[in-house]
Amino acid sequence: MTSTTSTVLKPSPSALSNDKSISQWGMAWRRLRRHRLAMIGLVILAVIVVSSLAADWIAPYTFDDIDLGRTYAPVMSQGDVGKPLHYLGTDGLGRDVFTRLLYAGRVSLGVALSVTILVTIIGVVVGAFSGYFGGVVDTVLMRFTDVMLTLPDLPLLLILSSSLRQFVALQDALGDALGVVIMIIVLTLFGWMFDARLVRGQSLSLRTREFVDASRSLGASQARIVFSHIVPNALAPIIVSATLGFGGVILSESALSFLGFGIMPPTPTWGNMLNDARSAPLQYLFVQALSPGFCIFLTVLSINFVGDGLRDALDPRLKM
């Protein structure tokens, strides 16, 4: 019998080509970079995100700076003496539209990001455990998911967002952030079901793979198997779904705010700016409605481009 330690194998050619083998994420990033629309989307998104975050420095005014002497000022009109131009004019209360767009972006993107993260976490946990355990756990969780899916979400969103506002305890605890927090809760409550179903499907097929059996025979706990084997392997579709969901949340938030059930003035969001534009006289309507509308349009479009790019990049069947 030869000693095992002396027989060291030659590496396979693919392993030789570079010193450290690139992870699947590295390969995905390479593919994403070749997806032109996704890269354009990423750049536009970056500009929107950075300018919203930097609103305190970029914005010429504060978002609740009322100037009743200059309502519906036209684009590029003068402000007070010594004050900067109103680049996109002012709204019905004389507030600078450009400034409000920047701050609104902060709120809209912040809400969308929070909701997307929460929805993804809940969806992943529910879906992964449902699929992994199967049986009674699966039946209970999935029927609950089905019930949530059958509920008409818009009326419930309206009722919830207005009724939650009535609680004095919530008002005291959250103060000005109340509207934003309610919006996040309400949208999360009705958003996690699709992710849960998606992850459940992945989990169902992953749990039969041998590496899961291997982990079990090593004595791994159920939670360890779910979080270190099932979830990482189901991550690609989750990321795509989260990206596309992000755009959806911006739209939902805008819709709710437009209907007046979302985040209340003076906090600006793109949705309640659209709502304000409704009451503008006809000749001002276009500028008032188009500026937040265009922001929503551009953000959601970019996100969808990125999502499409990610879907292609993360598909393991596509080799470079």
Next chain:
Amino acid sequence: MIDPVIAQSGDDVLLEVKDLKKYFPVRGGFIKKGVGTVKAVDGLNLFVKKGETLGLVGESGCGKTTAGRTIMRLMEPTGGTIRFNDPKQGWVNLEKMNRQQMRAIRPNMQIIFQDPFSSLDPRMTVFRIVSEPLVINKVASGQELNDRVAELLRVVGLRPEYMSRYPHAFSGGQRQRIGIARALALNPKLIVCDEPVSALDVSIQAQVINLLEDLQHDFKLTYLFVAHDLSVVEHISNRVAVMYVGRLVELAKTDDLYYTPQHPYTEALMAAVPKPDPHMRDRPIKLPGEVASAIKPPSGCYFHPRCRYAKDICSTEDPPLKMVRPEHWSACHFAGELNLRGIVPTN
């Protein structure tokens, strides 16, 4: 002698399986009601001695993989007992253990899988795969963990520098070595090898088989070697157990079983082994019909519809496993009376 196989159990035995059953419900129709059961393993008896390799053979679908996984408690047994001679706890009944208790036993029994592509998590580096058993059981951490993984990779013939790579960068044989390193990490006593080489090229098979033999020698391992390739099993096994439709039909030392089989099914299997010498060509034994269904097995001896020696008793009475010769058991009514052909020993 009612239960000759079990009568052997003693301190030199590591694993003892008695009347093991694993049934799968067959669901059909709109409301998914049970319409039958697949008796994948239907009353399996065997024991594995310390330090030996017991080959478990049978054709596709005879339940040998299910048996291996049920013994590992990766599947819940429907019935029977699985007794394991744990180095710390002594004899324990695995089928009675709960999850927590099993976790204390698992380090001593590991499994090597058939498919080297499905058995390694594609999202983990080799380091994380091989270190997983050590991390889960809190055996090592930090630099010590690193050293242990490097040593394990060296032991299975891989370079430690590869540990930051992902499984997709390796060939089938290399991946199987990674799986072996993972199984070795906890210094197990028993390793269930679930067709460890059947997914590999023949030349790679030989390397992996030799590695398994070397490791057995170096680490005093006991193998339950599940396979369908009779020449591989002949090479590596001290004793061989033959399964047919979920049951053990014959168990003997490798040479005895191959040269002088005592069950007609084993005879047919041996006749199917390709012989490397054209002068030694003889007629294969053709088995009429299909493998018996594990959903509706035939009455009496499961093999009787295909057996050329079958008599009336075979279709009515279930043959018990009986000792034909020392350490040679066969579940045939006429074991010892028939003159069965084995393979001819080559020198």
